[in-house]
Every structure is written in structure tokens, then in C-alpha cells.
Amino acid sequence: xxxxxxxxxxxxxxxxxxxxxxxxxxxxxxxxxxxxxxxxxxxxxxxxxxxxxxxxxxxxxxxxxxxxxxxxxxxxxxxxxxxxxxxxxxxxxxxxxxxxxxxxxxxxxxxxxxxxxxxxxxxxxxxxxxxxxxxxxxxxxxxxxxxxxxxxxxxxxxxxxxxxxxxxxxxxxxxxxxxxxxxxxxxxxxxxxx
Amino acid sequence: xxxxxxxxxxxxxxxxxxxxxxxxxxxxxxxxxxxxxxxxxxxxxxxxxxxxxxxxxxxxxxxxxxxxxxxxxxxxxxxxxxxxxxxxxxxxxxxxxxxxxxxxxxxxxxxxxxxxxxxxxxxxxxxxxxxxxxxxxxxxxxxxxxxxxxxxxxxxxxxxxxxxxxxxxxxxxxxxxxxxxxxxxxxxxxxxxxxxxxxxxxxxxxxxxxxxxxxxxxxxxxxxxxxxxxxxxxxxxxxxxxxxxxxxxxxxxxxxxxxxxxxxxxxxxxx
Numbered sequence: 001x002x003x004x005x006x007x008x009x010x011x012x013x014x015x016x017x018x019x020x021x022x023x024x025x026x027x028x029x030x031x032x033x034x035x036x037x038x039x040x041x042x043x044x045x046x047x048x049x050x051x052x053x054x055x056x057x058x059x060x061x062x063x064x065x066x067x068x069x070x071x072x073x074x075x076x077x078x079x080x081x082x083x084x085x086x087x088x089x090x091x092x093x094x095x096x097x098x099x100x101x102x103x104x105x106x107x108x109x110x111x112x113x114x115x116x117x118x119x120x121x122x123x124x125x126x127x128x129x130x131x132x133x134x135x136x137x138x139x140x141x142x143x144x145x146x147x148x149x150x151x152x153x154x155x156x157x158x159x160x161x162x163x164x165x166x167x168x169x170x171x172x173x174x175x176x177x178x179x180x181x182x183x184x185x186x187x188x189x190x191x192x193x194x
Numbered sequence: 195x196x197x198x199x200x201x202x203x204x205x206x207x208x209x210x211x212x213x214x215x216x217x218x219x220x221x222x223x224x225x226x227x228x229x230x231x232x233x234x235x236x237x238x239x240x241x242x243x244x245x246x247x248x249x250x251x252x253x254x255x256x257x258x259x260x261x262x263x264x265x266x267x268x269x270x271x272x273x274x275x276x277x278x279x280x281x282x283x284x285x286x287x288x289x290x291x292x293x294x295x296x297x298x299x300x301x302x303x304x305x306x307x308x309x310x311x312x313x314x315x316x317x318x319x320x321x322x323x324x325x326x327x328x329x330x331x332x333x334x335x336x337x338x339x340x341x342x343x344x345x346x347x348x349x350x351x352x353x354x355x356x357x358x359x360x361x362x363x364x365x366x367x368x369x370x371x372x373x374x375x376x377x378x379x380x381x382x383x384x385x386x387x388x389x390x391x392x393x394x395x396x397x398x399x400x401x402x403x404x405x406x407x408x409x410x411x412x413x414x415x416x417x418x419x420x421x422x423x424x425x426x427x428x429x430x431x432x433x434x435x436x437x438x439x440x441x442x443x444x445x446x447x448x449x450x451x452x453x454x455x456x457x458x459x460x461x462x463x464x465x
Contacts, residue, residue: 017235021242024313032316050202057209064213065228067315068221069364070348073334078416079379083364088221089213096206129316136317140363140384149385156316 004180005051008043011170012055015039016062029148031155034125036063037098038160041121042167044099045109046175046182052099060092067091084139094131098124110183114168122161129153222349229351236354240310240322255282289452292340304338304455305329310354312451319362319382319391323454326351334418336457342424342445343367343412344454355456360425361391361448368416369395369425371440372409376402380410380425380442393426393442402438404431410442420457 311322414421
């Protein structure tokens with residue numbers, strides 16, 4: 001189990017590297033594949049709560065290091081109403097919340113019904129983006145919600161979700177290599193069946 | 195709840211609170227370490243993106259060339275291909291000369307840079323350029339193109355820097371309207387990911403008399419942007435109860451950013 005946990009952390013770190021190679025798709029409303037979030041969500045359902053929280057912290061911390069904007073600078077007398085930026089660390093909380101959401105259907109995953117988790121990962125990513133956008137709206141004011149923004153969220157969620165079977169396949173492979181069962185009840189049923 | 199889970203939640207919350215209470219300086223240091231660590235991968239990522247873009251450009255050109263070639267192949271043999279290639283080189287040469295003229299003509303001490311990555315984050319309108327602290331780039335420096343103001347340097351790295359575009363809501367510029375006493379703050383608008391982005395010029399006087407087509411320039415106030423840099427042209431004016439706002443079409447074509455210039459010295463050298 002320790003080996004599986006370590007490899008999962010490494011997989012999350014590797015996803016940050018691969019994410020650099022995934023550009024926004026201008027043809028699809030600037031949507032993108034959020035690989036880091038996807039790897040975290042898929043991994044979150046295969047591990048216990050403490051490991052999930054560790055992964056959430058690592059992902060949120062590094063994601064904010066990647067995305068956080070600095071202050072505007074300039075003379076405060078001229079720029080008296082600066083646009084607020086999101087605080088470093090908010091993603092840690094969002095990743096944690098998404099992780100708990102995924103763990104909510106962990107019993108189904110343990111029965112071998114991984115496809116429910118795959119579908120939930122799409123929903124979780126949509127909720128993650130919506131929450132992020134709402135936080136931006138909250139700190140900056142003015143509720144502006146264009147159709148393009150909604151489409152961007154939907155396309156991003158769907159595109160990312162489509163890759164979840166691949167991530168689950170990798171996680172099953174890693175678990176098998178580590179001699180660790182991530183869905184033990186499915187294994188029991190399988191043995192009973194034969 | 196299991197004691198281990200409870201301890202994990204408490205540790206997680208402590209970690210989150212610790213992260214949320216970091217100062218901007220600490221955050222910048224964390225970001226510096228993070229980008230240093232992934233720098234080799236970022237370089238490869240940028241190269242891939244540049245290759246992909248040049249490949250797509252090649253494909254586009256190839257299609258145009260193919261059509262041309264089909265009509266003239268029988269008569270001209272290989273000549274049209276060579277001619278098209280020469281035209282492309284000529285266009286590129288003209289563009290580079292134009293950029294060079296801009297560099298020579300400007301009063302600012304500037305560093306030329308190439309845009310190597312576009313919009314690396316979900317919500318912010320940013321690009322990455324291939325110059326960093328090694329070339330004297332610091333944060334809050336203005337970035338220009340030969341069309342006008344592009345944005346402001348947000349996070350300078352060793353060899354590359356992140357630039358917030360003028361189209362982002364967080365990029366505010368003190369602006370004035372030509373042939374008018376009106377001054378205001380120009381910024382991008384949230385969620386404008388499609389079509390030609392429009393900027394919003396806020397805090398104009400209540401009875402501002404402006405017309406479509408008037409140009410908007412930087413005032414030079416505020417300590418970041420030099421004066422008289424072109425920002426865009428007014429599209430329309432919306433009068434409010436206390437002030438007026440104008441929609442502005444940016445002067446720069448943000449969809450086609452190639453070479454940009456970072457203004458190194460905040461004050462232009464006197465001639």
C-alpha cells in the first residue's frame with residue numbers, strides 16, 4: 001500500500017509536467033484537458049482519506065504556484081480600485097472538496113463499478129471550474145456569466161472526463177504491480193464467481 | 195470517524211490555512227522554485243507548441259500553395275513553389291523590418307521577445323515570453339508590440355516571463371482619449387475568450403462627449419506605463435448615473451502575437 005501511495009504521488013507530480021504540453025483548444029471555446037485534476041480525482045477514489053488529503057494538498061499547492069497572479073502594482077492613487085487576485089492556497093480547499101466528493105462513491109468503486117467514478121470525475125471537474133469562477137466573481141464583484149464561459153466549462157469537463165478510463169487503467173496497473181487491491185470487493189466477487 | 199482520518203483533516207486544514215496566509219513575497223518565492231523545477235519541461239513544452247504552430251502554418255500555406263500549383267504546374271513547372279517561398283520570405287522580412295523600425299524608432303529602452311506560450315492557465319489572459327531576468331526583465335514592466343500596448347510583466351523567471359495581457363480584467367491602465375479631456379482606467383473584461391476582445395474604459399466623467407473611432411492612449415500616470423502608447427479605439431459610450439464607460443477595441447491583434455517588446459527603463463532616455 002505504501003508503494004502504491006508513493007507511486008500515486010509521483011503520478012500526480014508527473015501530471016503537472018504533462019499538463020505543460022496540453023494547450024487550450026481555441027476551437028472549443030478555449031477548453032483544455034485538466035490532467036492534474038483528473039489524475040487527482042481518479043487517484044482520490046482509490047486511496048484512503050489521509051492519502052487523498054495529502055494528494056489534495058500537493059495538487060492545490062502546486063496548482064496555485066502555477067496559476068497565481070501577482071498584484072497589479074502602480075500608484076495606488078491612480079489605481080485606487082485594483083482587481084483582486086485569488087489568494088494562494090484556495091485550490092487546496094477546492095481539491096480537498098473534490099476529493100471528498102469522489103470518496104462519496106468509493107463503495108461503488110470498490111465493487112468494481114469504476115465507470116461511476118469516471119462519470120463523477122467529469123461532474124467534479126465541472127463543479128471545480130464553477131466554484132473557481134464563482135470565487136473569482138465573489139472577490140472581484142459583478143456577476144458576469146457569458147455563454148462562452150459556460151461552454152468552456154462544459155467542454156473542459158467532458159474532454160477531461162473522456163480520459164478518465166485511461167487514468168483508471170493506469171491506476172489498476174500500478175495497483176497490480178504493487179500487489180495492492182484498490183477494489184477488494186470486486187476481487188472477492190470475482191473469486192466467488194469462479 | 196477514525197482518529198487517523200481526524201488527524202489527517204486537521205493537518206490538511208492547518209496546511210491550507212498556512213498556504214492561504216502566505217505573503218505575496220513568499221508566494222513569489224514558492225512560484226520561483228516551482229517554475230525553476232519544471233523549467234526544463236516548460237522549455238520542451240514551448241518548443242512543442244512553437245513546432246505545432248509552425249506546422250499548422252505550414253499546413254495552411256501548403257493548402258494555398260497546392261491550389262496555386264495545380265493551376266500553373268503545366269506551364270511553370272517548379273517556379274510557383276519557389277515564387278511562393280520567396281513571397282513568404284519577403285513577408286517575413288517585411289515584418290521583421292517593421293519590428294526593427296519600431297525598435298529603432300521608439301524612445302524606450304526595450305528588449306525584443308517572442309511569445310512562446312499562450313494562455314497557460316484556465317481563467318487568466320496571459321502569455322509567456324522567451325526573455326527573463328537574464329535580460330533585465332522585472333515585474334510590472336510594460337510590454338508593447340508595434341501596434342500598441344500588449345500588457346504587463348507579471349512573473350519574471352530566469353529565462354522566460356509571464357505577461358498579463360491588456361485583455362485581462364486584472365490589467366488596469368490609466369488612459370486618456372485623444373482630442374478630449376477625458377481620462378479613465380482601461381481594463382479587459384471577464385470571460386472574453388471568443389472573437390475580438392473588447393476593453394472597458396471606466397471612470398469617465400458623467401457627461402463625457404466621445405465618439406466612436408477616437409483613439410485611446412496611456413496617460414503615463416500610475417508609475418507603470420509610459421505616456422502616449424496606443425491602447426485602442428472607442429467603439430461606444432455607455433452613460434451611467436455617476437460616470438460613463440466606453441467600450442474600446444484594442445489596437446493589438448492578440449490572436450496573432452509574435453514579437454513583442456518589453457520596456458526595460460521606466461522613463462524613456464532623453465535625446
